[in-house]
Amino acid sequence: MNKSVAIKSSVSMGKAAPAAKKSRFSANTKLIIGAGAVVVVLGGLIIVAMPEPGASKPATVASRSTGSPGTAGALNALATKFNFGSIPMSGGKVTHRYWIRNAGTQPILIRKMYTSCMCTTAALVKSSGKKFDPVGMPGHGYIPTMNEPMAPNEEAIIEVVFDPAAHGPAGIGPIDRVVTIENSAGRPLELAFAANVTP
Numbered sequence: 001m002n003k004s005v006a007i008k009s010s011v012s013m014g015k016a017a018p019a020a021k022k023s024r025f026s027a028n029t030k031l032i033i034g035a036g037a038v039v040v041v042l043g044g045l046i047i048v049a050m051p052e053p054g055a056s057k058p059a060t061v062a063s064r065s066t067g068s069p070g071t072a073g074a075l076n077a078l079a080t081k082f083n084f085g086s087i088p089m090s091g092g093k094v095t096h097r098y099w100i101r102n103a104g105t106q107p108i109l110i111r112k113m114y115t116s117c118m119c120t121t122a123a124l125v126k127s128s129g130k131k132f133d134p135v136g137m138p139g140h141g142y143i144p145t146m147n148e149p150m151a152p153n154e155e156a157i158i159e160v161v162f163d164p165a166a167h168g169p170a171g172i173g174p175i176d177r178v179v180t181i182e183n184s185a186g187r188p189l190e191l192a193f194a195a196n197v198t199p
């Protein structure tokens, strides 16, 4: 047995030079095939990431890559901060939609939502399309206990409306407001926005 192994191995050694050439060639081929596969995979990702033609609904949290993520336990916001920029007092109310998501593995209850000022309202919009009544500042209207469940991976929108005329001329200048979402997953999630109200 030992002898036959030795013979086989000497046969292989005899063919070593051409084998090396051949293997270098196949390595190059593999590289080219590999590069082709990467292009195909990247192309696939780009196609997947592109919005459907004519799709009017906003992109989902998962497919959007901008913004600084915020978190309160398992309740996440794609971005917790927004700036309206300069908005005229006479221009009417402005709206911003924050995306929130249950990033955990257990259901979360949205217990209560409220805003930091009477010029600002916030409404929960579920992925089903169900929109809850907007809530405002505690003491300026009723803040209901919601106990609204969000399943793991479920996304929702917090639709925030700011009225730049709510404070009259006294409200002209830079403003900062916060929407607080009390939930069963941890500390409250806070969504903030800024604006500069002009006359």
Ligand SMILES: [Cu+2]
Binding pocket: 117, 118, 119, 120, 166, 167
């Ligand atoms: Cu206000």
